[in-house]
């Protein structure tokens with residue numbers, strides 16, 4: 737099912753409320769980079785996100801090396817061919833922030 741893409745103004749307002757997140761991919765995504773003490777901490781965090789993602793029915797793109805986790809949130813269910821930023825990304829970002 738298709739999900740509304742945020743307008744540029746909505747995206748800016750949402751980002752102002754998410755200081756740990758930066759716009760990415762021409763405004764169609766947001767990303768946050770985190771560093772942990774070690775791999776176990778990083779992977780534990782990713783496991784918690786996996787549970788959140790299932791609850792939200794919204795899933796991150798991410799990159800992990802040892803203690804580093806880079807998360808990209810974007811929505812592929814927006815109208816049209818590409819990806820875009822939606823309220824689902826904002827909600828998942830806030831939920832992820834709540835874990836740290």
Ligand SMILES: C[C@H](O)[C@H](O)[C@H]1CNC2=NC(N)=NC(=O)C2=N1
Pocket residue numbers: 737793794795796809810811812813814
């Ligand atoms: C069918 C299911 O609801 C959708 O495919 C969900 C699943 N997880 C998702 N995750 C992300 N990042 N974007 C989506 O559009 C999306 N859609």
